Amino acid sequence: MLIYGKEVRDAIKAEIKKYAAVNRMHMVILQIGEDPASQMYVNGICKFADETGVDADILKLSAGNSQEQIIHIIEYMNNDPDITGIMLQKPLPPGFSLEVLANVIDPYKDVEGITNYNLGKLISYEQGIRPATPKAILTMLKAHNIPIEGKKVTILGRSTILGQPLAAMMTAENATVTICHSKTVNLVEETKRADILVAAVGKPNFVTPDMINEDVVVIDAGINFDEEGRMLGDVHPEAKEKARIASAVPGGVGLITVAELFRNLVYLKEEQIRRQREKTR
């Protein structure tokens, strides 16, 4: 059975719209140079903002700027009370360090949860901003009443914004998590024993029917494109047919990811209101 993200996305969208009607929010997407691959995600964000009444704008900076100049711009935005959240469009052009730039962002404006300070809260189990894609995966599972506690969750991929944070978040949800990657020796052994399999490898149709059991719930977090520009997931359609439940691509996790980014923005706004109130007390 295929599951979709549209219904949940729409519910979150309604929630954001309601909140935005009384709380002005402003997100800035910092774009350095041009990268067509990530443009679709940014377009989706701007559309969502438009439909919910959130101000979102793209600040386009030439790749000809020095990293030092970009740092100054981020610092300026950190101090601008008009800006609720800052997003850094990735990948960055050559010569710019994500490690450096991400950590210039004030953790209280870090809408993507990519600063080390916010990532650390995954390990210390503290409340805070979480990366949007792993959040979307949990939301997808919960919206479809799929239990997580005590389940064997196998994650394919160990990236900073998906595999690793998801492992920590699933562990916090009481799942027994296994993280697999390109150096995993017997991958099929791992995928076959999963109750929930999350594919986040960035390779079209990577998970084939022979790799899974029929009882499994498959979450496909892959976003790949074929030569005709069609979107493909990390999981082969036949594997999805074999699985008990599988999330669609397109129309699955990706839709919820955008919505979760805006939930993060609301979280930031609430924190900013709280801190402002404390200051003026």
Place this chain on the structure above:
Amino acid sequence: MLIYGKEVRDAIKAEIKKYAAVNRMHMVILQIGEDPASQMYVNGICKFADETGVDADILKLSAGNSQEQIIHIIEYMNNDPDITGIMLQKPLPPGFSLEVLANVIDPYKDVEGITNYNLGKLISYEQGIRPATPKAILTMLKAHNIPIEGKKVTILGRSTILGQPLAAMMTAENATVTICHSKTVNLVEETKRADILVAAVGKPNFVTPDMINEDVVVIDAGINFDEEGRMLGDVHPEAKEKARIASAVPGGVGLITVAELFRNLVYLKEEQIRRQREKTR
């Protein structure tokens, strides 16, 4: 076969002593109230400091202080160029928040690697201070030429200072990691399939022979005490006998942990020298 930590510990100790002879280092252990359970670890640290020529002192603060007062003390130490590293003795007495106090420590003086900023570097795969116990486990394995890449590593325990960071560090070492905990449903299935099993649950003799295979390498990170005050690990002696390789308790990971804490101190000192140099350039 039992493996021990003394030889590695002594090698690291010699290395620290050599470094300390030319670089003055000063660690402050902040103790709030009295907790006899953690006193042994602190004693071990002070002895190591004494033997290597590192200044270490315990700043004893009454549990009668407010958290606000402790925060001011930490901020004062952050700004004192004479202090290389700050350690917070745990557990904290009731009324004090580890979440708050740990994150007041300047990440560049965070010798234990417990600030969210430093924990986040585990997820972003950046260089930085790592918690000493998971470091000690990796050092133990490497010192005994036990391969990690491609191996199935099962970790029992998901704590902020051990299980979770170790999972990230083992993943970075190309192991296929599974994190187990009290909500894991079929624990024996997980422990039996491990190539390397790390026990960090804090329950004496928790891992019994029936739970493991004979080929496994067992790392016992447990430090428990029986009624007579004898130290017991998390792994039953008979399980250690059955395992191909198992680390001793006492005399195993714990010895190396103290040494790794001082390696962290050297790392901080080097960073402080580097930053000072940049400032005066």
